[in-house]
Amino acid sequence: MPRKPPGVKAKGLGARLRVCREEAGLSLREASEAVDWDKSTLSRLETGKRNVNADEVAQLLGVFRVRGQVKKEIMALARTLEEPGWWDQGTEGLPKESVTLAEYEDMATRITDWAPLLIPGLLQTPDYLRAWLLSSGSNPAGIDARIAMRAKRQQILRTPLTYVAYLGEAALRTLVGDAATLARQLATLREVGRRDNVSIRVVPSNAGPHAGQLGSFMTLEFPSAPPVVLVELLRSSIFMDEQRQTEPYFATLPRLADVAMSETESARLITHLQTRLKDHGGAGSLG
CATH class of the missing domain: 3.30.870 (Endonuclease; Chain A)
Known part of the structure; x- marks a missing residue:
């Protein structure tokens, strides 16, 4: 099944992942290489132009060494990314x-x-x-x-x-x-x-x-x-x-x-x- 086109949830998730990457002191290229992605893929994710699944988010959070409540909040957002709203x-x-x-x-x-x-x-x-x-x-x-x-x-x-x-x-x-x-x-x-x-x-x-x-x-x-x-x-x-x-x-x-x-x-x-x-x-x- 094709992924749902990214919406405002994807933008919010991407923005939070970008903050986590920056707090980890990693450049876009360094983070991309750590998860074996193209740099453009991670860039599109961070700007809300690409959806991402929960496994991919968990992989990124591991690289960024994100733990505790912040990890729980981001993973919860990732799991509901493709849930339909009433407008769907x-x-x-x-x-x-x-x-x-x-x-x-x-x-x-x-x-x-x-x-x-x-x-x-x-x-x-x-x-x-x-x-x-x-x-x-x-x-x-x-x-x-x-x-x-x-x-x-x-x-x-x-x-x-x-x-x-x-x-x-x-x-x-x-x-x-x-x-x-x-x-x-x-x-x-x-x-x-x-x-x-x-x-x-x-x-x-x-x-x-x-x-x-x-x-x-x-x-x-x-x-x-x-x-x-x-x-x-x-x-x-x-x-x-x-x-x-x-x-x-x-x-x-x-x-x-x-x-x-x-x-x-x-x-x-x-x-x-x-x-x-x-x-x-x-x-x-x-x-």
Whole structure:
């Protein structure tokens, strides 16, 4: 049976093995020769581009003289490397990027969304998502499956994960679906924003120029793997994990924090907009 393509678990395992090698004082070439591997094989493993089985990991840990609790943790990760997650089942017909993102989200300890024009996926209600998918030209036949998967992904917000969302004011005011759909979406933002592990902050339209104006993105941070940045395009997504690629996005986050309203101010604005929608029943009241 062919190995499952490497995912974020492989990146995490590779990063930990690289640290063990460096602490053992071995170069990539020396470690490769010790286990009779090509240098490129070990390099691909350490960068998460190649899966590895438990026997191979045990061999490496022996060369690196890793013992005790560290060895137990790494071996446990190696043994579960190819275990399927919920995203591996029943996802036929869904975009490949959605399945990859679900795996990344499951492993992340911190996720930050910057969404200047559209409520981000982890916060979207089913009606809001359906209205947006229909308006964007998605195949109606696949919409129910995408909504179901989105609901599963959103369960991550009920775990100890830290989630921060910076929302552009325009995302709160733009009518997606009808006024009732947007009102329910705003109510959901208020509800989810009350959770201890969730922070929702609004970047006002009059905040002035800032780096985030170039477009939306998501950052995902992991306990033992390089961080990942997701940039969504019209019909695909780009995942970046090299430091030279991800660094500018992480550098943008403090600037967004500087211009964003506080959580309290943001919640007050969201409630105000929701109330106006309910009272007046139209997008014009949000102008």
